[in-house]
Amino acid sequence: MLYCDTYLQPATLLEALRMLQAAPEGSRIVAGATDLLPWAREGRGGDVRVPQLIDVTRVEGFAGWRREGDRVRLNAGTVYQEFLEDDGLVRLLPNMPHCAAWFADDQIRRQATLIGNIVNASPAGDGFPPVLTLNAEIELARLEGDRVATRTVSVEEFVTGPGRTLMQPGEIATAVTCDAMEGYGGSFQKVGLRRSLVISAVCCAALVKTDASGRVFEDVRLALGGVGPRPVRLRDIEEMLRGREMTPELVAEASILPARHVASRSRVEYRRAVVQGFVEAAIEEALVALGAPRTHATEREAVHA
């Protein structure tokens, strides 16, 4: 059970930061609460007493998103369902809707924030592979004297291990910024036993752009989650594919490489096998999103044979 003495709902960031500074030890920032409440249960946190919960969902400026040049600024209140339902975000962040479709379920996606998923830093966090391909940065605010100061860290560096990040005491995550990727095809792969409510054993995200001829990879971005303590951007494979002619043989060759990134503590062989298929499928589905025909499984098997 969760025990809390005081539930605070600051209206401004400054107020929130001051509350955090003054909060007794063990207090927590809360947004969607979809990680907090399941944590306060038998077998995980157990019965936990949190002196203060500081709910930032009503902070001014935390709702919504905007385009800033070639970047997209997602304010802290952005929830997963928006990636499915907001036309602008679907266009600009083409792999996020695919990630969102596999993330928990419709109901949880209406409460769960992207930024909470990042700060929580679970090795199985679904949001990591796509945001890594989007060159995402996280904005962190803190008090400096009596004014708000911010710093920005790339999400790739921000996560240092399971549940561990570069976040400092007194900081509040205020936004995630991403590359605007209009014109790219996006995809997301995940191992799951059912459609909804599945925690990833492995997940993979891709963004692909072809040249005008539609036959050459102009740009490819790939990342893996669930394969170790931190999410991994697959720059070596991106490099290998960029500017090359798109052939099933090339994609099959590239898909063999990322198995070596698997550094999980369990089910290593399984994850290595899955990763190989995922990279191939992620690229293929990103191309399908751009209008390419879907390859039949038997054709894919023939290439591998």
Added chain:
Amino acid sequence: MPDTLTPPTITPVQLDLTVNGRRQRVQADPGARLLDVLRDQMMLTGTKEGCGAGECGTCSVFVDGKLIKSCLMPAAKAQGVAIETVEGLAGMGDLTPVQKAFHKTGASQCGYCIPGMVMAATAALRDNPAADIEEIKERMGGNICRCTGYSKIFEAVEIARDVIAGRLPDTALDPEAVGNSFIGHNTRRMDAPSKVSGRLQYAGDMVMPGMLHLQVLRSPHAHATIVSIDTSEAEACPGVHCVLTCDDVPGKDGFGVFVHDQPVMARGKVRHVGEAVAAVAADSVRAAREAMALIRVEYEALPGLFDPEDALKPGAPVIHDYAADNVVKHIPVRKGDPDRGFAAADLILEDSFSTQQVEHAYLEPEAGIAYVDPDDVVVVISPSQNITHHRHMLSHIIAKPINKVRFIMSPVGGGFGGKEDMIYQGMLALAAMKTGRPVKLVFTREESFAASAKRHPSRTRYRMGLTKDGRITAIEFEMLSDGGAYGMSSEGVMRKAAILSCGPYEIENLKVDTRVVYTNNTPSGAFRTFGGMQAQFATESMMDMAAERLGMDPFEIRRVNMMRAGSRTHTQQTLTSAAIDRVLDAAEAASRWEAGVPNGRGATRGDLDGPGTRKPCTLGARFRAGGAGMVPTVKETS
């Protein structure tokens, strides 16, 4: 709930909100979830708690028009919002088209998931009134049902969608005419309106004036001697009304379906992780839990048994003194002369099969209320699947004549056999007797997993002799099951496994042995098929492998051996009728089976991937509707 242990520093949250169209003001605990406020303070118990972790959807409610899971929402977030619960969907006595469609198709069985399921269906159709079935499935993916297999639920949502859109007349929601006979007609369930409206109260929804809350301290050890239990600190906590241990049992302690080997609370030693050791009744769940944390139990670890094979080895640890060999039950069945049968066989197949432990995962966790009425009758209300037997056992345990023990069966929110065992009703009765107050206990989902019985894990060694034309000449069948720490329904499960062992086939010569042993694993008990499933997995697998080896069609080999009117069963009952021939015909037709040897028909098969077969699960019904650009076509209106 009044909370006597509330620290003075606690700041209640005053919430002004609109619930089902009425403005409400409540003082909420700052740690409470929206679910708690709805259920405990507003008495809107149509919103259920199935897991408390966002996994099941029994608690789905609309907040400002968007469906969310109220177990994942701190109550304080509800400041100023408008909430709609299942009670608010239709007026009193009325049902919405979605609810009527659930009634019509029989979508509600145990009913515990149904209020949430109705909410999810309502949300799906509000968000996209034209959603196709794949999109409906996707949108309702956050809600779990364990009874229906979802078919009737999806059927209901499609009918409701078409009625709402005017594609079907309102009369599509009416019951089918049954004429003079119910047989051969779809008849509506009488209890469905109470379930689709959320009005049916399960044990966990019930409250009584002056009711206390019970919490159970459970063993962290699989096998350990209890050296001492010190409850003094817990007893001294404000708000605590009693602390129970096995010492509070006035009568003959022990329950079980066949052998009464399980104490109400651990006596002398614990035999599995999660076994009840002590319990606290207090003014609130929190007060009970905080006191429970102060109970000191000293354990001395004992060597444990975790594999049923080990339980049979000489010198194995003994789990129950009465059963030095750790065997709960051995059921032998003999018929004919297996040696002669094997000698007559052209082919002898041998193999082994194993099945795993399975949790029932009914959506309603165990719950109950007990009280002592003015005539000193001890009353227990719970979703027990076996109340008469429970009543008899409890009368011995609490040393009262049978007319002073009463069991009331509350609606069972899914049982599947898992609520046949009296694993908590004894504690409730003792707490009510000790405090003189009504006492309620509601398991958490985690507790339900840890303490309730599971499907028996089994290992079966199989030997089957057949003639060239597929006739079975003899079977040797030996099953070893893991009974876990207590006997529960094990004996009956082994009996059923033995009786059904060799399937619906007439076997002239057989030797069947089913055994179940004690281990320190979670106890095994009753679960749908009651031992039949484990046996049939082995038998039917053997039949398929025999068909491959003999070059026969799998249906054909079954027809050669199937029981007919006049056949003698494995336990030598003569049948006056048998239906397996019709079952095989129907299955063959329904599956569009291509006759032939399973392993000799080339790469392509018309009966795989054909019409009516299940396609692989994919997501993105909302994208596909939008074409290749993968732009969602449906947007939420907020």
